[in-house]
Amino acid sequence: MKGRLIVGALFLAAPCLGLAQTPSERARRDSVARADSIAKADSIALVRELEKELGGVAADTGTAAQAPRGSGGYMNIGFTALTDAGWSTEPDVGSLQLGDHDPHVRGFTIPNAELTLDGAVDPYFKGFTSIVFKLDENGETGVELEEIYVLTSSLPHNLQLKAGQYFAEFGRQNPQHPHSWAFVDQPLVLNRMFGPDGLRGQGMRMSWLLPTSFYAEAQVGIMNSRGGTTWSFRSDESAEIHGGVPVEREVEGFGDMLIVPRIATSFDVSETQTVLVGASASFGPNNSGPSASTRVYGVDAYWKWKSATAQAGFPFLSMQGEALFRSYDAAERTSAEDPTHILPEETLKDRGAYAQLLWGIKPRIVAGIRGDWARGDDASVQTPLRADRFRLSPNFTWYPTEFSKFRVQYNYDDRTGIGTDHSLWFQFEFLLGAHAAHKF
Numbered sequence: 547m548k549g550r551l552i553v554g555a556l557f558l559a560a561p562c563l564g565l566a567q568t569p570s571e572r573a574r575r576d577s578v579a580r581a582d583s584i585a586k587a588d589s590i591a592l593v594r595e596l597e598k599e600l601g602g603v604a605a606d607t608g609t610a611a612q613a614p615r616g617s618g619g620y621m622n623i624g625f626t627a628l629t630d631a632g633w634s635t636e637p638d639v640g641s642l643q644l645g646d647h648d649p650h651v652r653g654f655t656i657p658n659a660e661l662t663l664d665g666a667v668d669p670y671f672k673g674f675t676s677i678v679f680k681l682d683e684n685g686e687t688g689v690e691l692e693e694i695y696v697l698t699s700s701l702p703h704n705l706q707l708k709a710g711q712y713f714a715e716f717g718r719q720n721p722q723h724p725h726s727w728a729f730v731d732q733p734l735v736l737n738r739m740f741g742p743d744g745l746r747g748q749g750m751r752m753s754w755l756l757p758t759s760f761y762a763e764a765q766v767g768i769m770n771s772r773g774g775t776t777w778s779f780r781s782d783e784s785a786e787i788h789g790g791v792p793v794e795r796e797v798e799g800f801g802d803m804l805i806v807p808r809i810a811t812s813f814d815v816s817e818t819q820t821v822l823v824g825a826s827a828s829f830g831p832n833n834s835g836p837s838a839s840t841r842v843y844g845v846d847a848y849w850k851w852k853s854a855t856a857q858a859g860f861p862f863l864s865m866q867g868e869a870l871f872r873s874y875d876a877a878e879r880t881s882a883e884d885p886t887h888i889l890p891e892e893t894l895k896d897r898g899a900y901a902q903l904l905w906g907i908k909p910r911i912v913a914g915i916r917g918d919w920a921r922g923d924d925a926s927v928q929t930p931l932r933a934d935r936f937r938l939s940p941n942f943t944w945y946p947t948e949f950s951k952f953r954v955q956y957n958y959d960d961r962t963g964i965g966t967d968h969s970l971w972f973q974f975e976f977l978l979g980a981h982a983a984h985k986f
Contacts, residue, residue, distance in 0.1 A: 735898030741777025789927030790879030835877020
């Protein structure tokens with residue numbers, strides 16, 4: 547650089563000194579100028595070569611397959627662990643706490659330790675993976691590839707495609723991971739409709755962000771209807787719903803897939819209040835018979851008030867609620883308990899709802915209360931999973947930082963035909979690394 551500055555200074559000074567230059571000096575000046583030009587050309591070539599190696603503009607090959615990774619490429623790694631401890635008047639805690647990430651025994655539980663990876667694949671896709679570790683009531687470790695999917699990031703017309711294994715976007719809580727729940731356990735109605743692990747499976751989902759002045763999004767997903775996480779459909783565990791011997795059903799056409807549409811919108815009521823409302827559904831076959839099917843409908847709402855002078859998001863008030871209805875066409879089937887008994891063809895109808903209120907009292911302190919309700923109509927077979935049930939759960943959460951939290955929750959539980967139970971649960975969570983942004 548220093549040499550070039552000297553050469554440049556001589557070049558600029560040359561016109562002023564030209565009259566005093568000798569022929570030998572002019573020859574030297576011309577030689578320096580040519581050398582400088584060659585150096586500049588070499589520099590440009592070097593820059594282009596570097597761009598080519600780094601996948602810059604100069605490396606454009608004209609094919610998407612060889613497209614460069616964006617300069618903003620990244621990958622976040624996070625690890626979240628939830629630990630629970632507590633006591634219940636019900637000795638068989640597993641019959642009371644039905645969610646896969648709920649506390650399952652009196653004493654201590656580690657129901658969810660989650661490793662998450664997310665980042666940019668290239669300028670066209672983003673990827674996300676969630677691997678869950680958990681200890682069961684016998685202390686045995688289980689590992690689960692909970693989610694793994696890619697999202698498009700550059701489709702036109704506000705379209706987005708998701709493909710892989712993922713939680714279906716049905717309502718508010720089903721797509722959320724346990725560390726973002728406001729309570730220790732999963733709402734009763736979600737357990738009843740989607741089982742202990744929520745509605746999840748392999749498939750693809752298309753969404754369209756409508757061209758409106760406020761947020762409005764329409765989605766439709768198509769997923770496999772078989773597996774342990776398709777509780778109301780072709781899951782083997784769905785025999786606990788219809789009480790019969792499951793029928794083996796293979797995928798023979800589009801009608802054997804699980805379809806999950808959803809539409810949601812959000813708008814500001816005032817400068818301090820925002821509302822989000824949505825409606826979801828899921829349609830697919832079940833395994834009570836060769837042509838039986840299930841339909842689940844749901845509506846959800848979320849309201850939040852945050853002070854205009856809020857600091858770090860506090861104080862705030864928020865309400866969240868969901869109501870779900872299931873219509874389960876049970877075919878004529880052999881009873882799972884008595885092979886000599888044939889259960890009649892019937893439609894099993896279940897419904898339920900929950901509502902929760904959170905009060906962000908001051909930074910890092912939140913008080914909440916949730917009410918749960920679920921019931922099922924009479925049918926030829928009665929199971930605890932379809933019995934009427936009510937639960938009331940006040941709780942209190944303290945966040946020392948955004949990377950840890952302490953929570954205490956009491957559950958008053960009333961089950962028809964069984965009675966009432968009282969449970970007290972403590973929860974501690976810690977986070978290492980990064981974590982994905984929570985949905986509004």
